[in-house]
Amino acid sequence: MAEVPDVETLLETAVKAVGGTRREGQVRMADAVDSAIETEEHLVVQAGTGTGKSLAYLVPAIRHAMAEGTTVVVSTATIALQRQLIERDLPRLADALAPMLHRTPTFAILKGRRNYLCRHRLQSAGEEPEDTELFDPRQLSSLGRQVKRLHEWAAETVTGDRDELNPGVSDLAWRQVSVSANECVGASVCPFGQECFAEEARAAAGEADIVVTNHAMLAIGAMQGYQLLPEHRVLVIDEAHELVDRVTSVATGELSERSVSAAAKRAARLADPEVTDRLSETADGLTLMFAETEAGRIDHLPEGLAGAVRSVRDAAQGCKSAIGPPDEGDPDSGSVTDRRLALAALDEVHDAARRVLDSFEPSLRERSDVVWLAKGPKQPPTLNVAPLGVAGLLREKLFGDRTTVLTSATLALGGSFGPLSEQWGLGRESATDTPAAAVGDPDGPTGSDDADGSGDAADADSAEGEPRWRGLDVGSPFDHRRSGILYVAGHLPPPGRDGLATSYLDEITELIQAAGGRTLGLFSSMRAAEQAAQELRERLDLEILCQGEDSTGRLVERFAEEPGSSLFGTLSLWQGVDVPGPSLQLVIVDRIPFPRPDDPLASARQRAVGARGGNGFMAVAATHAALLLAQGTGRLLRSMDDRGVVAVLDPRLATARYGGFLRASLPPYWGTTDPAVVRDALRRLDAAASPAAG
Incomplete structure (x- = not known):
């Protein structure tokens, strides 16, 4: 084909086409991705909210795919990002770049076989599952209605993709009309082999320049040796902070x-x-x-x-x-x-x-x-x-024979990529462009001198022959110190095990009252979220929404539409809420989100690190907490005009020896422990936002 323009030229065209403006972090990331593809060196890149990282990796990926006549695979952790890429980013990019690339870039989405309706299985799907006695009679009645609707949907769907079925059906109903890879009889034998939705999706993926998939598909292919994805030499892993958990889940x-x-x-x-x-x-x-x-x-x-x-x-x-x-x-x-x-x-x-x-x-x-x-x-x-770990699997199967780009808004924990790179099996980086580690007192509770807590175990893993990789933090276009305050309630007692103490409920009440609602409450347990919601409804004349009372999606919509409301919840809200504007000006975190002491997997991993001479608490528990804290506090600023406060009620963030490591993992907000300063700031923000909301 004709000569392809360089990445910066293509990126500039793409940004103009989507109505954006030049962002230095986005340009640096795009150049780094292009360089990684050229040098075949893995890249770990942290790109804060507002950077526009999707365009920063899609543009060089499209350029490489079309110049070399090959496929680039992009893997995500969430359906939301998959949809953003397939329904918004890639169509706009394809239209914008087509004139410069002399043809329109193509793209496809590929999921596991279980996500597609199976016509053969549908033919035998009755109104009851084969194991009738295992289910409640009320379940079976609902199941019959759902399976009937699936039959009707099958006559009109083009893709057979479960995610396009709206409203959806239960997992039990979907199992009646789908099969796993092990259950599939094969296209050559199946009477519907020529019109199989899963096979059609694979065929489309094989012809596409960009294929969007998910971390579970990567894990299945790595563990079982299936050729699930088209041949590819470049892999982009977005939402890379979720990779280890997703692979572990598939491997369980x-x-x-x-x-x-x-x-x-x-x-x-x-x-x-x-x-x-x-x-x-x-x-x-x-x-x-x-x-x-x-x-x-x-x-x-x-x-x-x-x-x-x-x-x-x-x-x-x-x-x-x-x-x-x-x-x-x-x-x-x-x-x-x-x-x-x-x-x-x-x-x-x-x-x-x-x-x-x-x-x-x-x-x-x-x-x-x-x-x-x-x-x-x-x-x-x-x-x-x-x-216990998936580092060996990832090192061999993901990083062994392809160039991999791992990206997310949250990868540098304690100011270093070390904690996550060890979990991925990458070991020590061969080059770096990361912020200096700002770990405060990195010793942790057991006195290790390593910021990532891995101790001698990490040095032993850094053997010759490990994958070569480079780290890059392109920052964020947000001015965190001017736009947000990190408030740590150092005057409160450490959190207890018997629910929220009265002093915590008093603090939450005063903060939400000062903010006029506009609060996302991130709690370490559903019990704490429900306790806070019940108590605050009695204390305040403000709308308090609580996870579990409606679908999470609908609750987030109501929270965004009603500026005076607050939304309380647990884990899925720590990573899944994107509410720009005055509806969200206060994020409350009730306690540092360490794994539960009786969490079997986390406690076993912590013990294993300790047995190798490392600091298990820092390598596992503190790393887990830092990742969630960074994700949760990142909910505050979602657009350039956002302002607000992150309030962490757990005083250990300010007083504990590991607190510096955790704080260095968060966006660089201006910090204080003075409750009067924070309440005054929230009142000013509420006063400024109220006329606009009205």
Whole structure:
């Protein structure tokens, strides 16, 4: 093709086309992405809110794809960003750049097979699931209506993509009309293979310049070796701060009475009863052992529970052997489907049981997996097995044979990319352009001298042959010190375990009263959010919205539309709220969001770092808290005109030895511990915003 203009020229054209203005951080990021692609060196780039990072990586990605006749993959963590890229950013970019690139850039979205309606499965989907007795009768009545609507939708949808179904349906209903990769009979056998939505999506992706996918797809491909994505040499991971959690979630196996019973019922259609009855009986054995086992992390597997899990593993293998592999040449495709569905369910319980048993074979210090039992009043007992870390997997599968750009508004924790780069398996950076670490007292509670808390373990990981990467922080166009105040309520007592203390409720009341509402309350637990909402409704004549009382999306809409309102909630609000303007001028954080002490995975990872000589608290708990705090406090400024206050009620942010590390992870707001200064500032902001709101 004709010579392609350079990245800065293309970016300038793109920015003008979308009505934007030149931003130095955006230009620096685009140049860095282009350089990373040229030099084949991985790039970690923090781009604060307002930088326009999507354009900064899409422009060089499109240029590379079209110049080289190849595909670039962009992975995100959230559906919201996927939609922004596919429905807004990429269409506008394609139109703007087409005249300079001599053809219109193409793009496609690709998700896991389970996200697409399966025409073959739809044909056999009745109004009830096969495992009827496992569900409440009221669930089944609703299920029938939902499946009927799915049949109607199937006649009109072009993509079969679940996200385009509005309103949506329950997971139970969707499972009746979709299949996983393991359950799919294959396009060559399926009678609907030529009109399969999932296959059409893959075909479109194979022809596109830019393919948008999600972190779960990356994880599945990395772990199982599937060629799910088109061939590509460049990968952009947006929302990279979520990568480890998303990959860990995909890599977690689960074993429950329901999953074993469901597998046995599927197998019963294809194997002798005496074989499948054995598997059904093991589900009962699991239930008995779960009742005798305390919830939480399991370091030593009790013999009774080990026997029950061993029985599941052996009985599932027996059913698999009795059924045999699906005969792909069988003209009776229904038989192939039944075998696929049964074997997929059997594989799931067999592999989870095997992983649980295998995880206990090494000594405690040498284990690579952690096992725990989760159960509660509203949660059926489930045995989980998850990797202690995914660094090795990511290093080999994501960074080994392609150039990867990792980006987010929040990557430099404690002023360094070190904490996250270690979790990704990148090790020490080969070059840097990051802010100087401002970690205050980085020793942490156990006296480590490393800001990231990894100690000697990190040095040991920095072996020759690790991926080469460069770090870059392009900052933010916002003037945080002039636009926002970070207030730490140093006069309050440390938070307790028995709900919010009266002094905390008094502080929240005074802050919201001064702000005239306009408050996003980010709480460490749903119990605390509900307690605060109930108490504040009695104290104030202002609208208090609380997560769980309506869909989160609708609550955020109401909060944005009603400037005098406040919205209280927990984890999803820490990262999922984007409300520019006077509706949000105060963010309250009730306590530093450390993982719960009894969190099985976090506590096991913390212990593992300590066993290698590092500071487990800093590497795991403080890093987790810093990431969430940075995300939560980043909710305040969402546009250039925004002003406001972030109020952290937990005094440990100001007084604890690890407080400097946490503060250095936050946007550089002007700081104070004086409540009078903050209340005066909030009253002025409320007075200035009220006429505009009116």
